Amino acid sequence: MIKSICCIGAGYVGGPTMAVIALKNPHIKVTVVDVNQERINAWNAQNLDKLPVYEPGLAEIIAQMRNVNLFFSTQVNEAIQQAEMIFISVNTPTKTYGLGKGMAADLKYVELCARQIASVATTNKIVVEKSTLPVRTASTIKSILKQSQNNVQFEILSNPEFLAEGTAINDLLNPDRVLIGGDYHTPEGKNAIAALSEIYKNWVTTDKIITTNIWSSELSKLTANAFLAQRISSINAMSAICEATEANIDEVAFAIGKDSRIGDKFLKASVGFGGSCFQKDILNLVYIAQTFGLNEVADYWQQVISMNNYQKSRFARKIVQEMFNTVSGKKIVLLGWAFKKDTNDSRESAAIDIANYLIEEQAELHIYDPKVTAQQIFTDLEKSTTIPQEELATKIKIYNHPDTIFQQAHAIVIVTEWDQFKTFNYTNIKKQMQQPAFIFDGRNILNPSEITQIGFHYIGIGK
Ligand code: NAD
Ligand code: UDX
Numbered sequence: 525m526i527k528s529i530c531c532i533g534a535g536y537v538g539g540p541t542m543a544v545i546a547l548k549n550p551h552i553k554v555t556v557v558d559v560n561q562e563r564i565n566a567w568n569a570q571n572l573d574k575l576p577v578y579e580p581g582l583a584e585i586i587a588q589m590r591n592v593n594l595f596f597s598t599q600v601n602e603a604i605q606q607a608e609m610i611f612i613s614v615n616t617p618t619k620t621y622g623l624g625k626g627m628a629a630d631l632k633y634v635e636l637c638a639r640q641i642a643s644v645a646t647t648n649k650i651v652v653e654k655s656t657l658p659v660r661t662a663s664t665i666k667s668i669l670k671q672s673q674n675n676v677q678f679e680i681l682s683n684p685e686f687l688a689e690g691t692a693i694n695d696l697l698n699p700d701r702v703l704i705g706g707d708y709h710t711p712e713g714k715n716a717i718a719a720l721s722e723i724y725k726n727w728v729t730t731d732k733i734i735t736t737n738i739w740s741s742e743l744s745k746l747t748a749n750a751f752l753a754q755r756i757s758s759i760n761a762m763s764a765i766c767e768a769t770e771a772n773i774d775e776v777a778f779a780i781g782k783d784s785r786i787g788d789k790f791l792k793a794s795v796g797f798g799g800s801c802f803q804k805d806i807l808n809l810v811y812i813a814q815t816f817g818l819n820e821v822a823d824y825w826q827q828v829i830s831m832n833n834y835q836k837s838r839f840a841r842k843i844v845q846e847m848f849n850t851v852s853g854k855k856i857v858l859l860g861w862a863f864k865k866d867t868n869d870s871r872e873s874a875a876i877d878i879a880n881y882l883i884e885e886q887a888e889l890h891i892y893d894p895k896v897t898a899q900q901i902f903t904d905l906e907k908s909t910t911i912p913q914e915e916l917a918t919k920i921k922i923y924n925h926p927d928t929i930f931q932q933a934h935a936i937v938i939v940t941e942w943d944q945f946k947t948f949n950y951t952n953i954k955k956q957m958q959q960p961a962f963i964f965d966g967r968n969i970l971n972p973s974e975i976t977q978i979g980f981h982y983i984g985i986g987k
Contacts, residue, residue: 525551525719525722526552526608526609526650526719526722526723527551527552527553527608528552528553528555528606528607528608528609529542529545529552529553529554529555529607529608529609529610529611529723530555530556530557530603530604530606530607530609530610530611531554531555531556531557531610531611531613531654532557532558532600532603532604532610532611532612532613532614532637532640533556533558533611533612533613533614533615533633533654533655534556534557534558534560534563534564534567534576534596535558535563535576535577535613535614535615536577536689536692536800536869537613537654537655537685537687538556538558538611538613538654539556539567539575539576539577539582540577540579540582540687540692540693540696541611541613541654541685541687541696542554542556542594542611543582543585543586543589543594543693544585544693544696544697545723546585546589546592546593546594547585547588547589548726548727549593549723549726550592550593551593552593552723553593553595553606554593554594554595555595555596555597555603555606555607556594556595556596556597557596557597557598557599557600557603557604558596558598558600559598559600560598561598563576564596564597564598567586567590567596568590568596572586572587577868577869578866578867578868578895579689579690579692579693579866579867580690580691580693580694580866581693581694582692582693585693600640601640601644604640604641604644604645604649605644605645605646605647607649608647608648608649608650608719609649609650609651609652609719609720609723610641610649610650610651610652611652611654611683612634612637612638612651612652612653612654612655612665613654613655613685614633614634614637614655615633615655615800616629616630616631616633616634616655616656616657616804617629617630617800617804618630618803618804618807618808624811626807627807627808627810627811627814628658628807628808628811629656629657629658629804629808629811631657631658631661631664634653634655634657634661634665635664635668638651638664638665638668638669639668641669641678642668642669642670642671642672643672643673645672645674645676645678646674646676647676648676648677648678648679649676649677649678649679650678650679650680650681650716650719650720651665651669651678651679651680651681652680652681652682652683652720653665653680653681653682653683653684653742654683654684654685656684656685656745656746656749656801656805657682657742657745658742658746658808658811658812659739659742659743659746659812660739660742661742662680662682662705662738662739662742665680666678666680677712679706679707679712679713679715679716680706680707680716680738681704681705681706681716681717681720681738682703682704682705682706682738682741682742683702683703683704683705683720683741684703684741684742684744684745685745686699686700686701686703686745686748687699689799689863689864689866689867689869690864690865690866690867691866697727699728699732700732701732701733701734702724702728702732702733702734703734703736703741703744703745704717704720704721704733704734704735704736704741705735705736705737705738705739705740705741705742705744706720706735706737706738706741707737707738708735708737717735721733721735745805746805746808746809746812747809749801749802749805749806750805750806750809750825750828752790752802753797753802753803753805753806753828753832754825754828755790755791756790756792756794756796756797756802756832757797757827757828757829757831757832757835759773759777759791759792759793760793760794760796760831760832760835760985760986761831762776762793762986763793763835763985763986764834764835764838764986766986766987767986767987771986772986772987773793773968773985773986773987774793774968774986774987776986777791777792777793792967792968793968793985793986794835794874794941794966794967794968794985795835795836795839795874795878795939795966795967795985796832796833796835796836796839796874796877797832797863797874798863798864798870798871798872798873798874798875798876799863799864799869799871799872799873800869800871800872802832802872803829803832803872804872806825806826806828806829807829809825810822810825810826810829813825836874836877836878837877837881839874839878839964839966839985840877840878840881840882841881842964842983843856843878843882843935843937843962843964843983844882844885846962846964846981846983847934847935847962850885851882851885851886851887851934851935852885852886852887853886853887853888854887854888854934854935855887855888855890855932855933855934855958856882856887856888856889856890856933856934856935856936856937857890857891857892857929857930857933857935857936857937858875858878858879858882858889858890858891858892858937858939859892859893859926859936859937859938859939859940859942859945860875860892860893860938860939860940860941860942860945860967861873861875861891861893861896861900861901861904861939861940862875862893862895862896862940862942863875863940864940864941865940865941865942865943866895866942867895868895868896868897868900869896870893870896870900870901870904873904873939873940874939874966875893875939875940876904876905876908877908878937878939878966879891879905879920880905880908880909882937883905883909883911883916883919883920887919888919888920888921889919889920889921890920890921890923890929890933891920891921891922891923892922892923892925892926892929893940893942894942894944898922898924901920901922902916902917902920902922905920926948930953930956930957931956931957932956932957932958933956933957933958933961934957934958934961934962935961935962935963935964936953936957936961936962936963936964937963937964937966938963938964938965938966938967938969938970939966939967940967941967941969945969945970946969946970950963950970950974950975950978950980951978954978954979954980960981961979961980961981962980962981962982962983963975963980963981963982963983964983965982965983965984965985966985967985968984968985968986968987970982970984972984972987
């Protein structure tokens with residue numbers, strides 16, 4: 525039975541996943557390590573508002589388990605040495621250089637982990653791929669680990685993570701399934717699969733723990749994300765047709781969702797999907813297909829990304845068109861910055877593209893998000909624009925509280941579906957704004973007839 529776990533990477537996956545494993549396995553010492561000292565300090569912060577990841581329910585688990593059997597540290601070597609099982613949960617972003625630039629997953633952090641494990645480990649280890657990886661990465665990890673000079677046996681498993689941000693704790697506590705890929709033909713492989721299954725069996729029923737070969741497991745993760753993103757691009761494509769025909773996308777989604785073969789989840793038309801996973805994983809899938817000469821397959825999945833880019837730019841263009849073809853010098857309130865509600869993560873958020881478009885059109889942006897920090901919002905814009913920092917600072921204002929944000933605004937643009945945006949007093953807000961007052965609801969969270977009755981010019985998605 526495993527008594528000591530190390531997780532390399534204290535990010536959006538490593539932190540919450542290990543917190544739940546520690547909660548459900550009080551007999552296991554779980555150490556989450558990272559090279560980023562600031563991040564580890566934040567995980568160890570006394571003030572739980574300062575945790576680096578915001579997830580409903582996470583702070584409570586951290587408060588309960590931290591320094592009991594859950595530890596956050598930068599002592600990577602020490603944690604590797606002490607652990608019987610090592611999760612690799614580092615980032616695998618899209619490559620920004622060289623071969624496969626803009627498409628392939630950058631595996632440099634994963635490779636560094638494997639090299640570090642190989643050089644440091646002095647006892648046998650089970651190494652678990654938690655990061656999302658291209659199919660066949662396990663063979664790369666295996667060949668690096670083989671170089672170990674310390675006469676150590678390594679067994680490799682793939683255990684992709686299916687949590688969605690904003691609902692991570694609930695997803696971890698009640699997963700649809702846990703997937704474990706391993707070498708089930710060898711006794712060592714079987715033992716490793718059993719050891720990882722034991723950990724999950726403390727709270728997940730056996731029927732939900734699926735075992736496959738390692739390549740199926742790696743590919744299933746990319747496949748799941750591709751299918752999920754495809755649904756959003758499909759519904760968003762239909763939203764454009766709705767806008768041209770007076771059909772209503774919410775009604776269409778409801779009607780088709782009643783078909784049990786289609787199902788009603790993941791059919792919410794939006795300003796476009798964001799987040800650190802969908803785009804990166806599909807680009808990676810496209811790259812893999814191209815590598816095998818499967819160009820039709822690559823083109824097929826590429827369309828999911830193209831449609832998403834189209835949806836974002838279509839929405840941004842619409843804002844300008846509806847406001848008499850110019851937003852120059854106009855005050856526009858952006859509600860939301862996170863890529864979805866209930867997270868402080870803004871990676872690949874549609875908000876970034878919409879904001880950049882409006883800044884190019886010379887709008888004055890006033891931005892509020894309940895969880896993304898002002899510093900993060902500014903950094904996101906700075907990284908994605910060519911406008912110099914000083915000039916950018918004159919074009920945007922970021923608020924910690926929405927109290928005064930609406931004064932003299934020309935338009936409100938809802939980019940994230942935070943619940944609090946639904947309950948704002950829009951009658952009062954309208955009175956503070958310039959007339960005609962516009963609301964662009966990029967998430968279809970408001971009731972169009974109520975908002976129109978208040979006197980707003982309301983523009984949703986697909987209606
Ligand atoms: P993240 O960027 O939030 O965290 C990764 C962490 O790894 C960073 O803190 C980084 O400093 C650390 N790191 C990188 N190299 C390191 C090294 N050599 N040694 C120690 N620490 C190192 O990333 P994330 O969102 O947690 O994603 C991690 C992986 O999980 C990715 O492959 C991602 O595709 C996958 N995934 C993410 C989600 C999600 O919702 N974010 C869901 C499922 C799977
Ligand atoms: C996704 C997968 O859902 C998860 O299983 C995987 O482990 C990581 O990637 P995540 O990106 O955290 O999770 O959130 P998700 O709920 O999938 O939303 C992704 C984006 O799609 C968000 O911008 C969200 O607002 C958008 N979305 C989602 C829609 O626009 N419409 C929908 O119906 C659902």
